[in-house]
Amino acid sequence: MEPAKTSVVVGVDGSASALSAVRLATREASQRGSDLRIIHVLAWPLVPLDVAATPQIPYAAMLADAEYLLAEALTVAAVTDPAVSATTEMTSGNPAAVLLDAARGTDLVVVGKRGRGGFAGLLLGSVAVQVVTHSTAPVLVARGEGHPAAPVVLGLDDAIASAPAVREAFAAACRRNADLLAVHVLDDTALLATTFASTPASGVATPGTQAHSRVLADAHALFPGVPVRTDTMSGNPGRLLIQLSELAQLMVVGARGCGGFSGLLLGSVSQQLLHHAACPVLVVHR
Structure with a gap:
């Protein structure tokens, strides 16, 4: 049947x-x-x-x-x-x-x-x-009009990536025959005591990026044909992801980041994207 x-x-x-x-x-x-x-x-x-x-x-x-x-x-x-x-x-x-x-x-x-x-x-x-x-x-x-030839952008805004959001991002990229850009933004307000500057910082090793790598690898195994690139940046997460939305065909985020209060089902980064993104935004609950 x-x-x-x-x-x-x-x-x-x-x-x-x-x-x-x-x-x-x-x-x-x-x-x-x-x-x-x-x-x-x-x-x-x-x-x-x-x-x-x-x-x-x-x-x-x-x-x-x-x-x-x-x-x-x-x-x-x-x-x-x-x-x-x-x-x-x-x-x-x-x-x-x-x-x-x-x-x-x-x-x-x-x-x-x-x-x-x-x-x-x-x-x-x-x-x-x-x-x-x-x-x-x-x-x-x-929201807006996504660029058909642009990548799908996945926002990873917490230490433990939302596996459902990651899978949905890979599936969306697969359906669109698009590349996937997975971005982990380190909030610069949390890095004041470090030597990180509030500029793109690819390759920065953090506990979050290790957890992200595992979740991304699991999802990539389900969609091996999707070209994926990862990047770690520091700065204001909402602002940086909004900027990336101008060069994306779709933004994918989880419903709540680790910086939110437990009673809030929608994190501040997701809210900023929903109000200001230049392309459609897909929100996935855990």
Whole structure:
């Protein structure tokens, strides 16, 4: 019996960012051989209401708008790659909760950086933040435009590399026929008592790099055809990875670095990338 086909989930709300997410999700589904599920959450009150008793609420107009934007998203997916099997779903409730529920049992969730209901000053919408923080599946945030010929960049920001994030980075590079650049950034604020300068410091031997080497070797054994290069740098991790994102087609990070508080599911470096990266960012939980 053939294994069940996997799926990629993308949330849409009619914003330009959501349509960018649809294009990215379609390409991901094509590379993975997956189906695409396009989900829209109707902006409807969470408490039950009698529609007949509240005629001032334009339910019919809201429904028509939702059907239109789902049709638009389906068209965008078809134009991006007509070979991808895409379906649309409309539901009501809390958008983040709906996407988090859809994430269970799926390979990937794709979200736009900010919905049409977001405040202009927010660099990443609240729904995207909630989904990235709590999803059980990897989450891909549609940011910028990755360079197709550029490498996939893996950020290693703690002493014990996240094995799931490393494997996802190798798999992403393999699907894209791309090189993988694995970067370990030593925070220069933690090196004030050393002689390291806040400049690229390739080859610096630390306990972290030894642990990284083991995890990278294990993942490379699964994807031996992926060309991989490692680099150790010192400086501000978020700033350096954001700079690298300008010359990458995808950034991959774990959900939380060792510098975060145990109650925080998303580390500061991941947060900086999600708000400022110049290319899509894939966040993988441990």
